[in-house]
Each structure stands twice: as C-alpha cells, then as structure tokens.
Amino acid sequence: MLSFEGVPLLRLSRDTFSRQPSGERGPPALFALDVKAHETVVVLGDESSGVDALGALAMGLELPPSGRTTLLGTEVRTLDRRGQLAFRRRVGYLPAGDCLLQNLSLRDNILLPLRFGSDFREREIEGRVDVILAQLRIVRVADVRPAQADQEERRRTAMARALAFDPELVILEQPFDGLPDRVAAELLEVARGGETAEGSRRTLFVTGQELPTLLRSRVDRLVRVRKGQAEVVKA
C-alpha cells in the first residue's frame, strides 16, 4: 500500500528545519518502512527526526533527496502534474495543523474536494457531506468558519475532509495533538472505518511526536524513528 525505501530522513529534517543531524558523521541513516493493506501503522519521532515530512513524501508533495516512496504501488512524483492531482484523490490526507481554508465554513471545507475532484451531482455531494458531518459529530458547527471553531471541531472537520472520498488509504499527520484521549480514540476508529469487518478496514498511516496511551493497544504497528532509522516498538 505504502512504502519508503532508503529515505535519508535526517537530511530531510536538516533541509526542512535548518538543523544539523545530531552531530552524526558519515553517510546518513536510511529510513525504510512498508505499510500493508488494512494495517494501522504509527510512526513517531521528535521534531528534528524528519517524521513530520513522511506524509508529504508519501503524497508526492515533497521529493526525497534519495531513495523512493511508493503509494498504492505508484511513485507519485513520477506522474505529471495532472496525474499527481488525480492520484492524490484516491488517498485521504490530513496535514499537520489541519490546514482548513479559513474563508470557507467547515461544511464547505468538506464539500471542496468533492466539488473539484468528483463527477457527483450537487445533491449527491450535499447528501454525502451530511452523512460525514453526522458521523464526525460536527453538524452543529457546520456553518461556522474554522477560526470560530475550537481545536477539536477543526480536527474533526479535517478528518471529515480526508475521508470525503472514502479512500482505502488515509495518511494522517499529527492527528491527535492537543486532543483528549477519548476524542483521539474516536477519530482513530472513524478513520479506520470501524472494527467489525476486518476486510473493510482502511489502511492508516499516522505520523506524530507522541501517541496517546489509550491508542497504543489499538494500532497494529508502532514505529519510533531514532537517528534516522525505524525501530519497531510494537509489532
């Protein structure tokens, strides 16, 4: 579903944040990870570990200095621009900081990808968004702007937007930061698409600095990045 092969994360973090890679000399450590279908994989690492760039790398929004990243069997960066945009609609993406459009209501933020990226009729889109709003429990605040909503409501909206196309793979960057454990657990379940039928579960790739303790037992694999390499904490 998703794989990273030989990506020098520390060099990426140095380029991104202008930090030196913790006094290391010699060739950079290479990061490798393979995420299988229906798995929930969480990758944790501190701010200078480069973990926060993994989502953008996977989506083809950033180019790794070396190595390669494949998403659903495709190296997104090798597609032309139109192909990249079309391909990304197959994947749900929740960027760090939510990145909702401030001049749109929460509802319109969820409508946006469906309006621009699908052939659905307006009524179908509205109906679909109504269902998602109810599922994420943000019907009450659907018409307010992001600045008027609290952090939990904004995160729920960003999650709803990521799930708008009902993708088979969802990439979440720091999705639980600043949320109570109960809300984090609820969002994880919504993103996975429920617990009942194993086969219908979405594949989840989550990055962040920490994972709420309550969620540790609910993920399939927990990986921590240290010195640029993946160390499996929970297999």
Add this chain to the structure above:
Amino acid sequence: MLNQLRFTALEAVPLVVLLSGILSFLVISSSIGQLGRVGATDLIGKLMVVVIVRELGPILTALAVVGRSGTAITAELATNTVMGEVRALEGLGIDPFHYLVLPRFLGCMISVSVLIVLFDVVALYGGFVGASTAGMSGSRYLSIVLESLTTQDVILTILKGLTFGAIIGLLPSFQGLSVRRGPTEIPQAVIRGTVGSIVLIFVLSAIFVAVLQ
C-alpha cells in the same frame, strides 16, 4: 469568481465614479477657458477622448484596482500559502491554479473592463458639468465629444481593460503563491505584486500607444 467580481468591480464603483467625475470636471472646465482664448474650443472633444477615455481612464482605473484588489489578492494568497492551505489543496488533489488563481484572473479581467467603461461614461458626464460651468452649452459639448469618439476608441479601451485586468489577476497571485518562509514575507510579496503590476500597466500603456495608435 462571483465573490471576486463583487469585491473588485462592485465595491470599487464609488471610488471609480469619484476619480472619474472629479478628473473630467477639472480637465474640461479648466481647458475650455484656455482653448477659448485661441479659438480652439472644438478641440475639447479630442482632448476628452484622447486624454481621458483612451489613456487616463484605463490607467487610473487599473491603478485603483491594483490598490484595492491587487494588494488583497497577494495578501490573501500569501496567507493561504503560509498557513499551509495551498499545500493542503494539492494534497486533496485540487489544483491551486484552478481554485485560487483562475477565478481571480477572470474576475479581474471582467471587473477592470467594466470599470473602465463606467469611468468613461462618468467622465463624459463630468465633462458635461465642467463645460456647462465654463459657459459652453451642454448640447455643443456632447456633439463635439461624440464626433471625436470612434468605435476604435471603445474597442481599444476594452482591450486595455482585459489586458490590465489580466495583469492584476496574475502578477499579485503569482507573488502571493511564491511566499515560502513565513508571515514576515507577506508584506514584501504585497509590495512586489503592487509595484510590479503598476510598472507593467504603464509599460503596456506605452506599448499600446506605440503599436496601435
């Protein structure tokens, strides 16, 4: 795009009417006296068409739109970029050019063209008032001006409107999207977008005069 039209065209109407009305009143009322002394009051028509309708109208309207909308476009898109919204759009498979730039581009082209036509119409009436206060009969003023006004002037004015509108839609958008480092870059981007648009508008005006007239 409707939002862009409302902001760029509709909300700029009072400013354009004010600029146009005062400018034409001043030019015509003060010129009639001077031209009358040398017996050339008939040139008032040419003066009105060449100076105001053909040259100053498009330039002043475009400058007004750069000041109002060009700055707003750069600031808004630069903020979108700094907040990560543009990158999020790409992550959602939405082309930022289609969603952010195209409506502004088309909105500015239509708005500037419409505002220039409005500027010219108000200028004709402002000149009418100026001529009346300077002692020229209204009917004579109108007949002189309308005799000097040709279809080519109207086409040229609209062509300038479309071109200047395209500049105001594209250059500030490009500058807004080119911000990379952080919020401190936003004012610099606004300055680059505004100054660049003004320079291009004047340069293109000169090219229009050199090539088409």
